[in-house]
Amino acid sequence: xxNDLAATGKHxxxxxxxxxxxxxxxRGLRWRASYAWAAAALTFIVVLYFLNxxxxxxxxxxxxxxxTGYDCPGCGFQRAMHAFLHGDLVGALRxxxxxxLAVPYLLSLIxxxxxxxxxQAARWQRVTxxxxxxxxxxxxxxxxxxxxxxxxxxxxx
Numbered sequence: 001x002x003n004d005l006a007a008t009g010k011h012x013x014x015x016x017x018x019x020x021x022x023x024x025x026x027r028g029l030r031w032r033a034s035y036a037w038a039a040a041a042l043t044f045i046v047v048l049y050f051l052n053x054x055x056x057x058x059x060x061x062x063x064x065x066x067x068t069g070y071d072c073p074g075c076g077f078q079r080a081m082h083a084f085l086h087g088d089l090v091g092a093l094r095x096x097x098x099x100x101l102a103v104p105y106l107l108s109l110i111x112x113x114x115x116x117x118x119x120q121a122a123r124w125q126r127v128t129x130x131x132x133x134x135x136x137x138x139x140x141x142x143x144x145x146x147x148x149x150x151x152x153x154x155x156x157x
Contacts, residue, residue, distance in 0.1 A: 034114045049085045053078040073098055073145045098144045105137060 053059040064072040076095035083091035084099075092099065105128075112124035127133065147153060 037114075045081070045085065048078060048081050052082055070149045071145075073141055073148070075148075098141075101137070101140060 051059060059078060062072055062075050064070070065075055074096070077099065080092040080095035080099050083089075083095060108124070108128050112121055112128045116124055
């Protein structure tokens, strides 16, 4: 092979792609992934609208609760979303009040990371990815996990 290179002056390596080609390829994959996630989320929302999770055995159950008997922070999410999609806000809060904080924050993360680009994305990400906001959300997440499993919690709702 060294003799071939010396004799012809050519090599068999593929050409190095330009920055524009690299960026374009990655952006296409990013958009396809975004569309796939959006389609999955829309499908999940449509299924939750038409199927009440308490009435159907095929709806997924919480593996943490099945293994331990304790509620995880997301327990009741499907029932809460079903109630919310049907306009029953009080019922949604009864199933999982943490969704009042979780859903807007998660939607802002989706917007800042997947839908916005350039300076707009950077502005949003300064807020959504701020260590104080992330830390506060995580603390509330774990506090909610403990509080909802305390004896007598269900009597509050």
